[in-house]
Amino acid sequence: xxxxxxxxxxxxxxxxxxxxxxxxxxxxxxxxxxxxxxxxxxxxxxxxxxxxxxxxxxxxxxxxxxxxxxxxxxxxxxxxxxxxxxxxxxxxxxxxxxxxxxxxx
Numbered sequence: 001x002x003x004x005x006x007x008x009x010x011x012x013x014x015x016x017x018x019x020x021x022x023x024x025x026x027x028x029x030x031x032x033x034x035x036x037x038x039x040x041x042x043x044x045x046x047x048x049x050x051x052x053x054x055x056x057x058x059x060x061x062x063x064x065x066x067x068x069x070x071x072x073x074x075x076x077x078x079x080x081x082x083x084x085x086x087x088x089x090x091x092x093x094x095x096x097x098x099x100x101x102x103x104x105x
Contacts, residue, residue, distance in 0.1 A: 001076035065090035
């Protein structure tokens, strides 16, 4: 896992053809706004989270965020435990995010 700030996050995603954005917050937090193209997998729902991450392509690069950066850090560790190649944690989470957010679809 690499902890990256939002500037590094935006630059990396822009040039990473294998980038997948994961939002690991709760559905209630998700409904308040997301980083564009994010997938929701709630890390606090342990059983569901474990089941969903096993379905992910381990060769993709996962950019993970939560509210403050703590849960996403834990999620990155769990992803690495199942041999996901590259994980990036958004330092400061969505609380520090100054980029664009959108309503979830």
